[in-house]
Amino acid sequence: MDHIDRELVAQLQEDxxxxxxxxxxxxxxxxxxxxxxxxxxxxxxxxxRTTVEVDPVAVGGAVLAxxxxxxxxxxxxxxxxxxxxxxxxxxxxxxxxxxxxxKVRTATTQQLQDLLxxxxxxxxxxxxxxxxxxxxxxxxxxxxxxxxRA
Numbered sequence: 001m002d003h004i005d006r007e008l009v010a011q012l013q014e015d016x017x018x019x020x021x022x023x024x025x026x027x028x029x030x031x032x033x034x035x036x037x038x039x040x041x042x043x044x045x046x047x048x049r050t051t052v053e054v055d056p057v058a059v060g061g062a063v064l065a066x067x068x069x070x071x072x073x074x075x076x077x078x079x080x081x082x083x084x085x086x087x088x089x090x091x092x093x094x095x096x097x098x099x100x101x102x103k104v105r106t107a108t109t110q111q112l113q114d115l116l117x118x119x120x121x122x123x124x125x126x127x128x129x130x131x132x133x134x135x136x137x138x139x140x141x142x143x144x145x146x147x148x149r150a
Contacts, residue, residue, distance in 0.1 A: 001046065001144070004029065008037055009046065009144040016050045061105035063112050063132065068098035069119060070127035075099040081122040087115050098129070 001009075007027045011018070024034035041047045056064070069075070075093060082091040082102060090103040102119075106112045109132070116128050 001041075005037060005041060005046070006144040008034065009041065012038070012047065012050075013141050013144075056105050060107040063106045063109055064136065065104050065106075065112055065130045065132045067102045067104060067116070067119065067131075068129040069100040069102060069125055070097075070129075071099040071124045072126045073124040075124055078122055078124065085115065085118055087111070 004027050008023060011023055011026050019031070020035040020038070021031040023029075023038070024031045027034065029037070038047065056062070078100075079091065082088055082100070087104045087106050088102050089105055090101075092101045093099065094101045104112065104115055106115060112130065112132070116130060119125055119128055
């Protein structure tokens with residue numbers, strides 16, 4: 001990826017619905033050239049999908065928590081079990097005192113408690129430690145421009 005590709009990705013992260021003419025103008029290309037570059041970025045898998053950012057509180061996800069999941073066995077094969085719980089936004093096999101780290105959103109702390117019960121139903125899970133977020137300063141996607149600054 002060159003600096004133009006990185007800037008195109010950054011522009012799309014800001015507003016994926018902007019027209020190719022605006023994208024091209026932002027990076028010094030014609031609309032057609034910007035379209036072609038974006039097409040190639042999709043083909044190469046740099047752009048995996050186009051999505052909409054939704055306010056989680058507005059759709060019933062007011063409680064954000066990170067849960068460390070302890071286990072009695074290797075959890076690397078349990079991805080489908082974690083994916084079956086819709087409130088889990090991310091799940092990561094980790095090194096350290098726990099086996100899996102999950103990011104979850106629920107409407108209430110009671111629903112968080114229910115989610116923790118469902119985690120215990122996954123084979124091999126022996127414990128959880130939840131950290132509830134009180135306030136989020138910011139969230140940001142990975143910046144494609146960071147490589148240019150390094």
